[in-house]
Each structure stands twice: as structure tokens, then as C-alpha cells.
Amino acid sequence: MPGARSLLLVGVVLALAATMGAAWLHEMRPQSVVKPASQTVSTRAEKPQSPALTADEERFATALWAVHRDATRSAVAMSFAGIAYQTENRDARALARSIEPLAKFFHDAEIEVRTMSPPPSLSKTHGQYVEAMGLYANAAAEMLKFTEDGDSQRLDVAHRLDVRASEDMLRVGEVLWPGQYKPH
Amino acid sequence: MGRRALRIRPFTWTAAIAALACLFGAAAHAQQPVCSAWLIESSRFMNVPFGAFMPDRAFVPGSTKPESSIPTVDLPVNVGVIKCGSELILYDTGWKQQEYLKMTGSDHWAPLPDQLKALGFNAADVTKVVIGHAHWDHAGQLSDLPNAVLYVQREELRAIEWALNYPEPHIRAINSDPGGCYRTPACGYMPLTIEEVYGKVLKGKAVIVDGEMEILPGVRIHPAFRAHTAGSQLLEVPTAIGKLVFGSDAFSSYEAIRDWMTANVQQTDTVQQFLAYEKCYKITGGYNNCVAAHEPLSYTDKYPLTKNSWVALNGGRMAEITLAPGEKSRKP
Numbered sequence: 001m002p003g004a005r006s007l008l009l010v011g012v013v014l015a016l017a018a019t020m021g022a023a024w025l026h027e028m029r030p031q032s033v034v035k036p037a038s039q040t041v042s043t044r045a046e047k048p049q050s051p052a053l054t055a056d057e058e059r060f061a062t063a064l065w066a067v068h069r070d071a072t073r074s075a076v077a078m079s080f081a082g083i084a085y086q087t088e089n090r091d092a093r094a095l096a097r098s099i100e101p102l103a104k105f106f107h108d109a110e111i112e113v114r115t116m117s118p119p120p121s122l123s124k125t126h127g128q129y130v131e132a133m134g135l136y137a138n139a140a141a142e143m144l145k146f147t148e149d150g151d152s153q154r155l156d157v158a159h160r161l162d163v164r165a166s167e168d169m170l171r172v173g174e175v176l177w178p179g180q181y182k183p184h
Numbered sequence: 185m186g187r188r189a190l191r192i193r194p195f196t197w198t199a200a201i202a203a204l205a206c207l208f209g210a211a212a213h214a215q216q217p218v219c220s221a222w223l224i225e226s227s228r229f230m231n232v233p234f235g236a237f238m239p240d241r242a243f244v245p246g247s248t249k250p251e252s253s254i255p256t257v258d259l260p261v262n263v264g265v266i267k268c269g270s271e272l273i274l275y276d277t278g279w280k281q282q283e284y285l286k287m288t289g290s291d292h293w294a295p296l297p298d299q300l301k302a303l304g305f306n307a308a309d310v311t312k313v314v315i316g317h318a319h320w321d322h323a324g325q326l327s328d329l330p331n332a333v334l335y336v337q338r339e340e341l342r343a344i345e346w347a348l349n350y351p352e353p354h355i356r357a358i359n360s361d362p363g364g365c366y367r368t369p370a371c372g373y374m375p376l377t378i379e380e381v382y383g384k385v386l387k388g389k390a391v392i393v394d395g396e397m398e399i400l401p402g403v404r405i406h407p408a409f410r411a412h413t414a415g416s417q418l419l420e421v422p423t424a425i426g427k428l429v430f431g432s433d434a435f436s437s438y439e440a441i442r443d444w445m446t447a448n449v450q451q452t453d454t455v456q457q458f459l460a461y462e463k464c465y466k467i468t469g470g471y472n473n474c475v476a477a478h479e480p481l482s483y484t485d486k487y488p489l490t491k492n493s494w495v496a497l498n499g500g501r502m503a504e505i506t507l508a509p510g511e512k513s514r515k516p
Contacts, residue, residue: 065362072358073348075375079382080345086385087341087392159383163327166376170282173359180359183229183259183290183478184319184372184433184450 056119061176063116064129067109074105075136075166082155096147103140109133129172135165217401219268219421221428221505222303222514223475223490225483226278227293229259238437240445257480261321263296264430264475265303266421267511268400272305273312275419275430276477279324280376294497296325302496303514312399316432316477317413318344318381319372326380334384335405338392340415344373367450393417408434410453411460418460420467423506427468430475434460438479438487442471448478
């Protein structure tokens with residue numbers, strides 16, 4: 001029996017020592033920041049970022065932005081001219097009045113952008129933007145022809161050109177203005 | 185006797201008409217479909233500062249308050265999939281990725297037709313699309329739903345057009361950085377998105393809605409003007425777990441609806457956003473059946489409506505919210 005008592009005593013002492021040791025380790029460990037579980041988790045690996053633009057590229061991006069800001073607005077205005085025609089008045093003259101300034105804008109923008117001198121690294125991007133302006137100009141021309149001859153096929157053609165132009169502008173934006181659209 | 189019979193007759197007729205009205209009313213109510221509903225994570229905006237999404241949850245360094253302790257959140261872009269009998273309805277359509285992924289700092293995007301396929305649906309079978317509003321991250325991919333009729337509020341279109349033609353360039357700006365718009369009236373309505381809206385109009389597949397509209401028995405559009413954008417709209421859907429209300433960005437956050445906080449202020453009148461929350465409380469009897477577009481807790485137990493979830497294409501998540509009687513589960 002005394003042997004059993006000794007064993008029990010040793011066991012109790014060991015358990016107490018282990019508890020104290022664990023407590024000491026816990027106290028000595030640096031405190032981690034407590035984060036609420038499900039709202040801060042962002043476990044994806046960082047995606048490789050494109051290299052920052054060089055000074056020459058920045059200058060080109062800034063110059064093109066001046067055109068792009070108005071081109072974006074004009075592109076949306078062209079969609080709205082079509083929406084208004086279809087849903088409100090079916091007035092070809094009103095449609096023509098809306099489209100004429102946009103046709104001029106895109107015609108002029110194509111010329112202006114074409115004459116810009118991008119750094120060699122952005123020649124493809126530059127070409128895409130020139131093409132986008134041209135597509136918009138052609139779309140506006142098709143819509144104007146529709147106001148003259150009433151051939152609704154022209155509106156379908158214009159729509160397809162607009163979609164292609166919009167996608168081209170996005171591709172350019174990916175390179176030059178990556179902060180262009182925020183979560184909405 | 186004859187006179188008495190004549191005196192009784194109007195009462196008899198009235199009673200009979202009332203009885204018939206009750207009968208037909210009940211029958212009409214019984215005919216209302218009970219719909220099934222799923223939620224698709226179209227994509228996820230990563231590492232968004234919490235304060236940019238919910239001002240009252242802004243991170244305060246060193247603060248011990250739980251509401252101020254979260255620096256960033258990942259925001260899902262949720263799309264509602266609703267099946268009512270043979271009708272397949274989408275509420276919002278996410279955005280269409282071209283080559284501008286890094287613009288938005290987003291991840292987990294997959295094409296909507298592929299995501300629908302993963303749920304066992306065909307994009308060509310979508311009959312109706314209700315967009316909560318026309319921002320680029322909610323009204324994309326419309327051309328990939330060739331047979332769907334689009335429902336958009338006239339007020340939404342009118343307000344964009346007004347802003348586009350405003351003389352002050354900041355107010356009519358559409359693009360954000362550098363030096364462009366941020367929460368101004370035309371901000372976020374990008375050319376591709378609006379051209380796809382026009383594409384639906386051009387093909388005769390758009391309904392321009394003025395306020396409230398029942399698009400199927402019991403499935404009702406409610407205006408929520410200025411609750412996020414000028415022409416925001418909600419969608420009430422009858423289901424086996426009670427009515428759901430899909431809110432797009434008028435209901436950006438479930439926690440915000442529960443705790444009465446504003447969220448995702450863009451072209452938003454916060455008073456109208458709170459009134460939109462109230463509408464959900466009134467229609468559904470609480471906040472649990474309000475379906476939020478960007479709730480960070482989506483697809484977890486902390487947003488109970490969406491907890492029956494799984495990971496699908498490209499890491500995007502899906503949830504089965506409720507099934508109509510006889511509808512089989514689509515959860516893998």
C-alpha cells in the first residue's frame with residue numbers, strides 16, 4: 001500500500017509540473033491577433049501583378065485618358081440613344097440628332113488617337129484603342145444610315161460593332177488604367 | 185311571400201358573389217407557384233476595406249470593439265437563381281470578365297452559363313432576368329442568356345441618361361481611377377454593360393418597368409428607388425420557407441439589414457436603403473429571408489439562408505436556399 005501511495009504522489013507531482021510547464025509556455029508565447037473567423041479570411045495566393053508602367057508609358061496613358069474619359073461617356077450615350085428610340089419615341093430624327101455629335105466625336109477621336117506616339121511596348125494597346133474608336137465611328141455611321149433608310153438590320157450591325165469596341169476598350173483599360181472600375 | 189322573396193334576393197346575390205369571390209381568391213392563391221431558389225457566387229471582390237463597404241464597420245487600429253476590428257473583407261457577387269414551375273429566373277447576372285480581372289481585384293469568376301450548367305440548368309432556358317440595378321458587376325453576361333426577357337426600371341435608365349448629359353464632367357464621369365468618378369451619378373455604368381442592356385431592348389426582349397410589377401403569380405418586382413441606385417428594384421419570391429426578397433445592392437449586406445446599418449453607398453439615399461430593409465421585414469416577417477448581393481458571410485452558417493453551400497467552379501461557391509415540393513436537390 002505504501003508503494004501505491006508513493007506512486008500516486010509522484011503522479012500528482014508530475015501532473016502539477018506538466019500543468020505549470022504548459023502554463024509557462026503559454027505565457028511566454030507571443031500573443032497572436034484574434035481575428036473573427038469568417039470575415040477576414042482571404043486565403044488565395046497573391047496573383048502576379050503586372051509590372052508598373054514606365055515613365056513613357058505613364059505619359060501615354062495620361063494622354064489617352066483624356067480621350068478615354070469622353071469616349072466612355074459617348075459610348076454609353078450611343079447605347080442610350082438606341083434605348084430611347086426603341087422604348088420611347090421611335091423618332092428617327094431624334095435618333096439622328098443624338099447620334100450625329102457622337103459620330104463626329106468618334107471620328108475625331110480615331111484620328112486623334114491614331115496620331116499619338118506610344119512607346120513601342122504599347123503599340124499593340126494603341127492599335128486596339130484606334131480600332132475601338134473606328135468601330136464606334138462605324139457603328140454611329142450605321143445608326144445614321146438607319147435614320148435615313150429605315151433598314152433595321154443596320155441597328156443590329158451597329159450593336160455588334162459597339163460590343164466589339166467596348167471589349168477592345170476594356171482590353172486597353174486592363175493595361176493602362178487597372179483601377180478604372182471599382183466594386184459597385 | 186313573393187314580396188319577401190324579392191327582398192331576400194339582393195342579399196342572396198351578394199352572399200353568392202362573396203362566396204364565389206372567396207372561392208376564386210383561394211383558388212388563385214393556391215395556384216401561386218412555390219419556387220425553388222439557389223445562390224451563385226459569380227465572383228468575389230478580394231480584400232476590400234470594410235469601411236469602404238460599411239462605414240460603421242470601418243477598421244480602427246488598436247480598437248478592441250468587435251465592429252472595428254476587421255480591416256478587409258472579401259465580397260461575393262451573388263446571383264439569384266429562381267425556378268417557379270417551368271420558369272427559370274435570374275436575379276442579377278454578375279459581370280462578364282474579358283481581360284480586366286486585375287482591374288477589380290476579383291477572383292473565382294466563372295462564366296454564368298457554366299455555373300448554371302453546374303446546377304443542372306441551361307443558360308438558354310432562362311426565361312426572365314430581373315436586374316436589381318444596372319451597375320457593371322450586376323448586369324453583365326446578358327448576351328449569354330439569349331432567350332431571357334430583361335426587366336429593368338425606367339427610373340434606372342432615366343437617371344443614367346440624366347447623369348450622362350450633365351454639364352459638370354465629374355457628375356457625368358463613368359470611369360473611376362485615375363481622377364474619375366467615385367459614387368457619382370453615372371459611375372459604374374460601363375459601355376459593355378449598357379450596350380448589352382440595349383441589345384436586349386433591340387431584340388424585343390426587355391420590359392421597362394414602372395414601379396411595381398407581378399412577373400409571375402406571387403413573383404413581384406418592388407421598386408426601391410435610390411436604395412442603391414436611382415432605379416433599384418427588389419424581387420419577392422414565394423417559397424416553401426416563406427417569402428424571399430432578393431435585394432441586389434439595396435441589400436448589399438445581410439448584417440447591415442439585421443443591424444440597421446447602411447452598406448455599399450453608391451448612388452444611394454441611405455434613408456431609402458433603410459426603407460428597402462423595412463420592406464423586406466414587412467414582406468418576409470424578419471431579416472433572415474432577405475437575400476443580399478455582397479454579404480461577406482454568404483455561404484456560411486452566419487448567414488443561415490445561404491449555409492447549405494458548396495464550392496463549385498473555379499472556387500466560387502453556391503448555395504441551395506430552398507426547394508419547391510418535388511424539386512430534387514442540385515447540391516453535389
